[in-house]
Amino acid sequence: MNIETLTYPLVKLPRKVELTLFLIREELKSRKFFNSLQRAGIDDCYYQTHLDELILKHVGLNQNSDADFAFYSRLMEKNSTKIEAGEKSIMKRAVKVYVELMIEKKRREFQL
Numbered sequence: 001m002n003i004e005t006l007t008y009p010l011v012k013l014p015r016k017v018e019l020t021l022f023l024i025r026e027e028l029k030s031r032k033f034f035n036s037l038q039r040a041g042i043d044d045c046y047y048q049t050h051l052d053e054l055i056l057k058h059v060g061l062n063q064n065s066d067a068d069f070a071f072y073s074r075l076m077e078k079n080s081t082k083i084e085a086g087e088k089s090i091m092k093r094a095v096k097v098y099v100e101l102m103i104e105k106k107r108r109e110f111q112l
Contacts, residue, residue: 017098020058024094027051031080052076059101061108068108075100 013021030049037045056063056072063069079093 016058020055021091021094021098023051023055023058024097025090027055027076028080028083028090028093028097031076032083035080055101059098060105061101068104071104072101 026049030051034045034048037043052069052072053063056068061068061072075097079097083090083093
């Protein structure tokens with residue numbers, strides 16, 4: 001059995017995690033698209049989605065904290081530049097972002 005060709009997940013994720021991964025995937029794709037438009041000279045587009053606050057809320061970070069938002073924003077920008085066309089690449093990056101956000105959440109909780 002080749003794991004690469006499976007069409008169903010090996011692990012059932014909780015719905016909240018699935019939703020958060022979906023939001024991250026969509027935000028990564030949106031950022032990639034609008035950053036490409038910006039490089040082409042088309043910027044300040046009204047139609048760009050901003051799922052940032054929703055994602056931060058879902059992972060339990062404070063969307064009103066400058067430090068949390070700055071960390072999240074750097075993470076999203078870095079990973080949006082690394083995605084390639086195809087669900088596998090996007091999902092891989094979404095999972096990386098999710099894990100990094102959860103690590104950061106735990107680190108900040110530990111500091112309190």
